[in-house]
Amino acid sequence: DTGVSQDPRHKITKRGQNVTFRCDPISEHNRLYWYRQTLGQGPEFLTYFQNEAQLEKSRLLSDRFSAERPKGSFSTLEIQRTEQGDSAMYLCASSLPGGAYEQYFGPGTRLTVT
Amino acid sequence: SQQGEEDPQALSIQEGENATMNCSYKTSINNLQWYRQNSGRGLVHLILIRSNEREKHSGRLRVTLDTSKKSSSLLITASRAADTASYFCATDTTFMNRDDKIIFGKGTRLHILP
Numbered sequence: 001d002t003g004v005s006q007d008p009r010h011k012i013t014k015r016g017q018n019v020t021f022r023c024d025p026i027s028e029h030n031r032l033y034w035y036r037q038t039l040g041q042g043p044e045f046l047t048y049f050q051n052e053a054q055l056e057k058s059r060l061l062s063d064r065f066s067a068e069r070p071k072g073s074f075s076t077l078e079i080q081r082t083e084q085g086d087s088a089m090y091l092c093a094s095s096l097p098g099g100a101y102e103q104y105f106g107p108g109t110r111l112t113v114t
Numbered sequence: 115s116q117q118g119e120e121d122p123q124a125l126s127i128q129e130g131e132n133a134t135m136n137c138s139y140k141t142s143i144n145n146l147q148w149y150r151q152n153s154g155r156g157l158v159h160l161i162l163i164r165s166n167e168r169e170k171h172s173g174r175l176r177v178t179l180d181t182s183k184k185s186s187s188l189l190i191t192a193s194r195a196a197d198t199a200s201y202f203c204a205t206d207t208t209f210m211n212r213d214d215k216i217i218f219g220k221g222t223r224l225h226i227l228p
Contacts, residue, residue: 033216042202042218043157091157102147102159103204103216 004106006092012112013082020078021109025094032075033103034067035091036060043091049075050097082113120203120222128227133190135222137203138183146179147204148188151221157202160188190224198226 005024013019025032030051035043046065047057051072061067064082069075079086089110093103121136137146148160163170163179163186170177176189190197200221207217 035218040220042220044218045216048216093157102162103157104159105149105157107156 004092004094004104006090006106006109008109009107010110010112012114015084015113016081018078018080019082019111020076021090021092021111022074022076023092023094023106024074025092026104027073028096029094029104030072030097031095031101031103032069033093033095034075034077035093037089037091037108038087046077079111082111084113087111087113120201120219122222123220124223124225126225126227127193129193129195131193133193133197133224133226135188135201135224137186137188137219139186139203139205139217140184141205141207143181143205143207145206146177146186147206148175148177148186149202149204149218150199151202152199160201193224193226195226195228197224199224 007022011019033048034046036046037043044060045058046061047067048055049069052069064080067077089108091105091108093105095101095103119138127133143165145162145164147162149157150160151157161170161172161175161177163177165181174191179186200223202218202221204216204218
């Protein structure tokens with residue numbers, strides 16, 4: 001297994017456009033997490049899935065954000081009508097079920113909204 | 115608001131010295147994890163300590179947890195240049211209360227001087 005992968009690694013978009021990011025977790029991991037990280041800050045929790053069920057969404061996740069994990073494997077995070085404030089690194093992580101397991105992080109997708 | 119808060123925000127020490135970072139949190143937790151993030155790289159899990167554990171070791175790392183004070187410390191002994199990174203604590207409160215999630219602190223930036 002090559003670990004958690006994310007695509008694309010970088011995305012530059014104009015304000016108002018929609019963007020979609022993909023995360024492929026480690027294959028045997030049931031849990032998948034999305035975080036957002038800005039410079040000098042720790043990762044901010046956005047949402048997580050156990051299999052295909054989205055169990056928790058942060059209040060940071062406005063209506064413009066939506067995440068899916070349709071078959072319990074890969075996940076997508078879509079941001080509609082992007083704003084400059086959405087510029088950040090979007091991190092995906094996966095883990096075995098239950099919170100007592102370490103999370104394995106992907107390299108992230110760096111989003112720049114111009 | 116941030117659940118975990120690391121202290122100090124930044125730390126510079128000479129190579130070979132020990133480095134200690136602290137993390138304080140607010141609500142009851144299932145476990146607490148420490149992660150490292152090198153400049154331009156992803157987050158890497160270092161160590162996990164469960165709420166019923168008080169101390170844990172892994173190589174040159176020693177983590178303590180005091181649930182009565184809602185605090186944890188990470189000690190890196192005999193520091194090396196490669197330890198230069200940001201260190202984050204992450205608290206797991208999943209399924210414990212309505213605001214359950216995994217929350218990262220803002221991190222301690224550690225710089226090892228040659």
